[in-house]
Structure formats: C-alpha cells, structure tokens
Amino acid sequence: MKNKKLDGKMTRRTFLKSAATTVAFGSIGLKAPVVLGQAKKFKGVTINGATFQHFHATCLKEYLPEFEEMTGMKVNLELPAFPIYNQRADLELSTKGRAWDFLNITFIYSGRWIGAGWFTNLEPFLKDPNLTEPAWEPDDFVSGAQSCLVDSKGNRYGFAWEAGAMIMAASRGDIIEKAGMKLPETFDDLVKVCEATNNKEGVKAFVNDNLHHWHWPPYLMGMGGKIFKDPPENLTPTLDTPESARAAEYYANLLRKYAPDGALSYTMDQAHTAMLQGRANIQTQSISWQVPLAKSDKSQVRETVRFGFMPAGPAGAFPCINSHGFGIPLGAKNKEAAWEFIKWALSKKMVKRLAVEKGYSAVCRRSVINSPEYKRNMTHKGQDIASLYLRVLELGGRTGYMKYRIVPVFPQVGDKINKAIERIATNQQSAEEAVKQAQAEAIADLKKAGVKIDI
C-alpha cells in the first residue's frame, strides 16, 4: 500500500476533497454573519450584568451558552430579588462603579437613573453600522414600552425586554365556577368572589406580593384617586383623599382577609409560587408573571387557570403598565461587549424564541406581537391572552395614567404607600390615619428633595 504523505503525490480524490473544503470555508467567510466576525473580537472577554429575578431572565439564562459559544465572551448574569437588585444597582450607578457592564433599567427608577446621567446614551451604538446591523431594527420596539428608556431629547438609553401589562389570573378558576360565579369584573365582584371561595379546597382567594406601590395604584385610581396631582408637572402628593382611604382599606382588606398567612412578607417569587402551586387563587399582576401559570412546566394549575381584565372600580379600570429594559451603565468597562449582549438578548430571533419556546408573553417587539406564532402561543384553552395584553397597553398609552410612576421621586412616595398598606393590613392604623401619615411623610420627603409642591 502506498503512503500518500510519503510520496507527496496528490490523488484526484484528495484534490476534490481539498477543493470542496476550500469552497465551503470560503463561502462561510464571505457570507458569515457579523457575529461570527466578532467571535475573535470578544474572545476572552467577560461581562457582568444583572437584572432582578424574573421569568424572562431565568429563560434567557438558559440560552446564554449559545451566545457565549457564538461570540467567545463569557456572561455573568446575576438575578437578585427585585428590591435587592434595585438597591444594589442604585448604589452602583450612583458611584459610577465599573462592576457591571449591563444592567436592567427598572421602571420606577428609570426617570432617576437616566435623568442623573448614570446610563450610556445608546445612539452612537445605533448609528454605527459596525456595531448595529440595520436588520436589528430599533424602531421595532413598541413605543409605549420604550418611553421610559428615552430622555427628553429622544436619546435611547435602553431597550425594553418587558412591557408589563397587569391582568387578573385565577389559578383555580374551577373553584370560582363551582361556586356558580365568574371571574370578577368590578371591585364589588372581586370581594364577592373572594368571600365565596376563600379557603375552599384549602385555597386562599387572593394573593399579591409586598410591592404595594405597584399593586395598589390600580385600586386607588379605580376608586377615583391619584398619587400626585398632575405628574410629571405637579408632584403634590394626593394620598390623603377620601378615595385614597377607601382604596387603601379595600386593598388592605383583600390582603388581610383572603391572602395566605404571611403574605405581607411575600416577595414576587413567593406570591408567584403560591399561584403556580394553586395555594392562592386570584392575583392582579403583570402578564409576564401570569402567563407562566398556563405555560410553565412548574405550574400545577395549567388546567384550571383563567385570565381576565383588571377589575374596574367606580372610576374605571386602570391596570398597571410598566417596562423594564437593558442598558449600559456609564462606568461599564466593556461597553461594546455589553451592547453585543443586549442586541442578542433583544434580537427579533431571541424575543420570538422566548415567546414561542418558553411562553414568555410580555414581549416588546411589534413584529413578534403581530406574528401568528405569538398569537397562537398566547391562546390558552380558548382564552385570548394576547388580546388582553394589547387592550391594557392601548388603554395605558391612550390615557397616560402611568406617568406617576416614572417621576424621579416615586421611590420615596412608593415607600410611604408600602408602609401605609402594611399598617392598615395589620390593623396598626385605620385607613384614614395611614393615608394621612403617608401624605404628611411624602410632603416632608418631597420638600427635603427640593421638589416644588403646592403645599
């Protein structure tokens, strides 16, 4: 047998093999996507980022190895609980720290973080074709979700991964039906349903986590109240009105009478787990927490969950809307690598994959929302969740009732709301006393912050 290596001759077969290989590699080189070209660029780079514990982030983490394989970079993604994340991010951003390369821009802090100049303006990244391919289409993001991530000049500082729209879910809709009732449509109905179904089959009728300044305002506005007089122009707090007291009493009563023992200390995850396990029935929460009840493998209520619109009060229905986005802190060390991550995480392909493969619902890309796959995926046992989602987004966009939430001083006022609801729910104070105290503290705090108010 002849040894080809030794005699140095090239056979016809060897020649054909070599030619085929050269053509194949050549064509990859010519038509390689940008990201492959960047594989060498980011090799050995490690980026650190964080967002809060959320279904979206948990799913995204599962796809990270693909991104790391594609780009060569290593991504450390931290997911602390919501309040812990916000405190750490606030501290890190305020000191212009370099620990994180990308961060979530939390809705309620967006005015403050972007207003203080703590995030990187992404316009130069978007305008540079070497950094952003036109096919990425930044304008594909729903404008309502992007509004809190843009400054007054229209510069973008982040891109939304969640357009949260509050809807109602009943994990054990079957219990409500057995009681001869249907999903509540008004505040009065909600109390009647809770009263009739509480503790049936060992299930508490209602649950929400301890972020009362997120959950309570729809009840406040439904009763005809407001948090500020006319945000963002006039930030005079209006927490001590009769409507406010009525709404606080109503909501605290839901927690006091119908929520699981210890629910006042529940984080978002704990409340969500109670819903997934069917230990609590009704929750009014963002769609991204509600859809997993129908889609998640961990859900024990896939057969019984029902979805509905936020119940209306005498003044109407005001389901909360929020959006969270990824941005690059001003002090980030690896801004280009971080941008590459954000582009990948919020690319049309990944947004669609999360929606279709994981059932993530609160997507912000119009092209995905309008896709038949998304609509199909958002239909559960004949319930059209996509329509509920769009209805909430349209309502919020039309009336602008969520403006109160992105003013820079909202965290201070939100803290007063949290404390007031806790005091009422634990019978430490009457609703009137609690909202009066919240109002007085909010006024003092706003004055301390140098905010001009009418009082």
Place this chain on the structure above:
Amino acid sequence: MDQAKTKSIPVAETVVPARIAAKTRYQTQRRAYRLYLLPSLAVLVAVTVAPTLFLLVTSFTPLNLTLPETIGDFSRPFFNYTFLLQDKRFHNSVWVQIKLSLATVSLQLLAGLAIALLLNIRTKFLEACRTIFLIPMVLPPIVVAIIWKVLYTPDISPVLWALRSVGLPAPSLITEPDLALWSIIIADVWEWFPFTMLMILASLQMMPEEPIEAARIDGANSWQLFLCIILPFLRPALLVSGLFRLIDSIKAFPLIYILTYGGPGTVTEVTNFYVFIQAFNFSYLGFSSGITVAMVTATFLLSWWIIKIVGTKVEIE
C-alpha cells in the same frame, strides 16, 4: 570627711553628664517612637478620621446622589438636624432601637450566663457542647437571617408546620406587628448569645476556688454562692460583653433586612435601617449623614458612660 568631699565632687560631675546623656537618649527614643507611630497614624487618619470628617461635613449639606451639585451646598447647614427633630419616623426608629437593644442585650447576657454556668464543668461531652453552641456566632449573618426566614415563613417553616399539625396556633411572626420585633430579637439572641457565653465562661474558668470553698465551709448554699461570690466576680465580664453587644445591637442590619425590611409598617425599623433607606433607597446622603452623626455621638456617649462604670467596678474588684 575631706575624703568624702573629694569623692563626692567627681560623683556629681559624672552624674550630670550621665543624666544629660540619659535625657538625650530618652528624647531620641521618643522621637523614634513618634516616627514609628506616624505610618499607623496616617492610616488611621485616612481610614477613620477623614471619613468621619467627611460624614460630618456632608451632614451640613442636602447632598442627594441624583443631584451632584448639592455636594457643596451649605446654604442651610442645620436643615438636616432640624428636620431630624421633627421627623416622627426617625423618633420611632430610635424607640424601636431602644426596645431591640434592651431586649437583645439582656437576653443574651442571661442566656450566656446560664449556659456558661452549665458548661463550666470539665467533661468531654460538655466541651463538645461548647463547640456546638459557638456555631451560630461563626455563621455569616446573612446565613443566620436566611435560616430564620425559613423558620418564620409559614409556607416552608417546619416549626410552624409542626405547631399547626398538633393544633397549636402558628402565626407568621414576621408579619404580626406585635411579634415582628420579637422575631428579630429571638434570631439575634440565638446568633449572639455564644459571644456572652464565651466571655463569661472564660471568666468563670479563671475564678479562684478559695472563696467558694470558704463560703461552703461557712454554710452558704448554691444560690448564696452564686449571688454573693460568683456574680460579683463575673461583673466585669458581664459589663464588657454587654457593652460589646450593645454597640453591636445599634448596628443591627442583616436580620431586619432579610426578615422584615423594617415592617410591617415601621415596627422593626431601627435607626440604622432608617439610615440605609434614606441613603440608598432615596439617595438622601446629606440627611442620612445627619442621622449617622447623631447615632455616632449617642453611641460614643453611651460607650463612654458604660466604660466609666466598668472602669470603676474593675478598680473596686
């Protein structure tokens, strides 16, 4: 006599230069010691004095992290302090702090004393027990907080489950306004009684046998022995460990942060936690510096007073 005179002159003559030499040597030594101290002093100034001064200066400004221009605004230097006097939430936090400190320090001293007395016998079993008792103290505070969070959360708590299964009431301690502070106190006592136990045990093991033997011969019973001999001997150890725990209780944070976040309402919001909220949730660094200055001053005065007492007692002993 003459001889003595003639001998004394050279002595005086030699003593004076010797004294001068000794003085020079002493001064050189002192200068050298001062020079040796300089690096440590420089570090101390950089690490302790400078931040304290910065804190003090900041307390006279309305410094807000979101408004960098407020850093040098001394237009209303005493605003933070006057606001503090009117701030009911701050007053509440001080009251919560007093309750927490009194309860935790007293219970830790009592538990530490009781267990130290039990463990003050040299057997292999009790020596092993000593090590086990030390575990809570060496755990990271955040781990301690998580352990107690599990124990207090009705959905997952084995203790509450066991109580309920035998028909006993098992409320969620951390969300009941009357019990929330006690839930912190219990966890804090569990974490830190080993410290007082260790201090008291060390003191017990240094105690001479003679006074006890003499009292026994005089017919003293165990209770009299404890009250009249052992307790007075332990007083300095009790005061020192109490002082340490008191200062530490003013710095309470991880348990409150994880277990109650100051709630429900503000029933577990101690001053230290209030400072944290003002500084890091609201970015009011000027105001939080004002509270911190007040806290540091109060802690200093309290420590000075206790040290004065401890010092006097030690002298008497």
